[in-house]
Amino acid sequence: MTVEEGKEVIFENITNEEATDIVDEFTLDPSMVKDIIPFLIGGYPEDVRLSLSWTKEEMFLWAAYEDRKLNLEVDFVKFNDKALGNCFTFNHENSSTIYKSRRLGHRGGLQVMTKSISEEYVSWTVPSGIMVFVHDRHESVVSDSPRTNARGGFGTILSVKPSHYKRLGGRYGTCVRNTADVKSYYFLGSYTMDGCLRSCYQDSAQTMCGCMDPRYPMASTSINCPLAQRLCLTEMSLSRGDPSTWEDCVCPLPCMNTQYSITWTESSLQNLIDFKDRCRESRRHDCLSEEEASQLTYISISLPVETYHLFVEQPSLELMKYLSNLGGLLGVLLGMNLYSFIEVVGMIYRVFSICIGEPFCTLLAVQIATSPAVMGVPGCHLHSGEDVLRWWESDNSQRRPNSGKYRTGEVVLRYALVVATQYSALTSAGHLLHK
Numbered sequence: 001m002t003v004e005e006g007k008e009v010i011f012e013n014i015t016n017e018e019a020t021d022i023v024d025e026f027t028l029d030p031s032m033v034k035d036i037i038p039f040l041i042g043g044y045p046e047d048v049r050l051s052l053s054w055t056k057e058e059m060f061l062w063a064a065y066e067d068r069k070l071n072l073e074v075d076f077v078k079f080n081d082k083a084l085g086n087c088f089t090f091n092h093e094n095s096s097t098i099y100k101s102r103r104l105g106h107r108g109g110l111q112v113m114t115k116s117i118s119e120e121y122v123s124w125t126v127p128s129g130i131m132v133f134v135h136d137r138h139e140s141v142v143s144d145s146p147r148t149n150a151r152g153g154f155g156t157i158l159s160v161k162p163s164h165y166k167r168l169g170g171r172y173g174t175c176v177r178n179t180a181d182v183k184s185y186y187f188l189g190s191y192t193m194d195g196c197l198r199s200c201y202q203d204s205a206q207t208m209c210g211c212m213d214p215r216y217p218m219a220s221t222s223i224n225c226p227l228a229q230r231l232c233l234t235e236m237s238l239s240r241g242d243p244s245t246w247e248d249c250v251c252p253l254p255c256m257n258t259q260y261s262i263t264w265t266e267s268s269l270q271n272l273i274d275f276k277d278r279c280r281e282s283r284r285h286d287c288l289s290e291e292e293a294s295q296l297t298y299i300s301i302s303l304p305v306e307t308y309h310l311f312v313e314q315p316s317l318e319l320m321k322y323l324s325n326l327g328g329l330l331g332v333l334l335g336m337n338l339y340s341f342i343e344v345v346g347m348i349y350r351v352f353s354i355c356i357g358e359p360f361c362t363l364l365a366v367q368i369a370t371s372p373a374v375m376g377v378p379g380c381h382l383h384s385g386e387d388v389l390r391w392w393e394s395d396n397s398q399r400r401p402n403s404g405k406y407r408t409g410e411v412v413l414r415y416a417l418v419v420a421t422q423y424s425a426l427t428s429a430g431h432l433l434h435k
Contacts, residue, residue: 035215038082042214042224046080053085054117061113061296063090065099075099083143083215084131093137093189101303106157109302116152116295128152130297134160136258138190142198142216148264155271155298158264163309167255172315175255182251186217196251197243204243208236269293 025032041049056072063070070076070090077092090110091099102108118128129151133141141147150156169175176196179185184203187195195217202212202219209232211225212218225233243249270293317325 034083036227036230038214039225039227039230042082043226049080049082050078050086053080055086056088058117059088059114061115063110063112065090065110066103066108067111081142084141087133087141089137091137098137104303104306106300106302109300112299114297114299116297118152118294130299132156132158132299132301134158134260134262134301136190139192140187140189140195140217142187145194148262150297150299151266152297153269153294154266155269155300156264156266157300158262158302159304160301161261161263161304161308163259163261163311165253165257165259166310166312167253168313168315169255172313174252176252177255184219186219188217191254192257193251193253197249200243200246200249200251201237204236204240204246205233209233269296269298 041052044052056076056078060072060076063072063076065075074096076088076090077094078086078088080086114130116128116130121128129149132148132150133145134148135141135145148156148158167173167175169177176182176191179191182191182196182199184199185191185196186199186202198216202216202222205212205225206219206222209225209229211229212222213233214224218224240246244251
């Protein structure tokens with residue numbers, strides 16, 4: 001294929017002016033070619049895109065976990081991303097075997113030796129190497145997810161420290177437990193805030209450009225934006241800004257998620273102790289030449305310590321704690337405790353036992369003192385508070401003077417008369433003010 005034929009394929013349905021702008025952009029920054037590839041191959045079937053990228057045999061020399069060799073076909077799940085190409089995930093959510101961390105240090109983690117094949121790289125790209133994504137096994141990655149670049153000819157050792165987050169949600173705040181809780185979500189795996197924002201971006205692209213950006217996951221019913229629509233996507237991003245600022249894009253934090261902080265070190269592949277040990281076991285004197293080392297990349301991923309950070313949201317005041325505080329506060333202010341309630345119940349029982357045997361009209365007199373509305377009851381007449389008290393003292397003197405039952409009833413009755421007198425005074429004052 002000649003250069004002119006290649007231009008016709010790449011710039012199909014693009015005006016000469018737009019094609020010239022794209023060429024000028026690539027001339028200034030050749031690395032921008034990687035952003036064009038998804039627009040060119042985005043419409044290809046998945047089996048075609050899989051054949052355009054490396055296979056496991058072409059990429060891996062060997063892989064081990066806890067110093068035990070792994071089966072590349074079983075322990076690594078392959079998927080294709082339009083921007084990244086073929087990706088291979090260890091401990092994928094669809095893997096038949098799940099490996100858990102049992103030992104610390106790089107000998108208790110994942111060790112991989114990959115082939116860089118630097119001769120297949122174009123001269124103006126970044127140095128050959130492997131992109132390493134450390135993420136939760138239930139989440140998916142895209143081209144702009146956090147990653148570490150492991151260079152060819154070097155050994156990269158990654159120390160991973162996880163942090164787990166648990167949020168309450170519901171009446172305590174807003175968080176997402178399932179992808180169905182948001183308007184649209186096109187990423188595989190569990191919910192992430194970045195995936196939600198990218199899904200909002202794809203919805204806006206569908207509305208304004210009639211297609212979706214092939215660099216990110218998209219709806220199965222939508223079509224890929226061709227290269228001719230790349231300018232439309234750029235203008236949309238410039239005009240609307242970041243999706244997190246859009247009013248129609250609501251993407252809360254997930255109720256549960258894990259984040260990883262990574263520290264890494266890099267050393268020449270020839271200086272790695274592990275590799276020298278393997279060389280001694282094979283009785284090779286010249287372990288690795290510079291040319292051989294430049295075609296290989298060693299990657300080690302492990303946990304340096306057993307501890308991890310756990311951030312959990314808890315209600316500042318639960319129901320039981322609220323009731324406990326309320327009971328304690330009432331006890332302080334009223335001077336009451338459980339024994340006081342028992343005394344009150346006993347006092348009420350004694351009052352009823354005293355009053356239930358008295359004549360109805362006498363008891364009604366006490367009621368009338370606190371409720372003037374009973375004055376019209378037939379067969380009864382209104383007794384003043386002093387009359388009732390004199391009757392009670394004269395009647396009580398004929399009973400046993402040492403009986404605690406009557407003394408308690410007298411105290412209660414005196415308190416009732418005081419309240420009744422105050423109530424009558426307030427009622428009379430209210431009638432006078434009304435008049």
